[in-house]
Amino acid sequence: MPVVDLPMGGVVAANIAFWALVHTATGFYVHGLPPERLDRDGWLHRPLRVEAGGRLYERLRIRRWKDRLPEAGALFAGGVSKRHLPSAAVGGLGRFVVETRRAELGHWLALVPGPLAVLWNPPVGAAAMVAYGVLVNLPFIAVQRFNRQRAQRVLERSNGSRSDGPRRR
Secondary structure (H helix, E strand, C coil), rough: CCCCCCCCHHHHHHHHHHHHHHHHHHHHHHHCCCCCHCCCCCCCCCCCHHHHHHHHHHHHCCHHHHCCCCCCCCCCCCCCCCCCCCHHHHHHHHHHHHHHHHHHHHHHHHHHHHHHHCCCHHHHHHHHHHHHHHHHHHHHHHHHHHHHHHHHHHHHHHHHHCCCCCCCC
8 A cells, every 4th residue: 555645636646747757866976977977887888798799789779769859968058969960069979978878867767766665655656667667768878878888999909099998898
């Protein structure tokens, strides 16, 4: 049983408000992170074996659907849209890589509060809210990982080294 007993209309309104707040708050938080905090692939951003250098995303046909997802990188003042590469004056491809890390982190963080939905939803509703959070955020995470790995390969070829520090095996 939920902790807060709401009529069905209240549950629906609370769910909508919850996700709007979660995405706004996580977006605002990652927007405020200095680029230096995102200039290397940490444990969360490192390429995974299962990604097979981006071949996983190719099998998912990511190129066909990635541009259909909304892009809110420039929602907050000073933000950077990832629809187009930043100019060379603001770091170009390297800045793009940083912004993909920022966006990916924001979508991972948006998954964290999902289980709080048990407070006002019945068990089936809470499960649906968590599933919704996963289904909505995973495509964005995949796009950021796909784009970053592609951009890093270009940077490696042009610089002769990795864009995020020493090569790790």
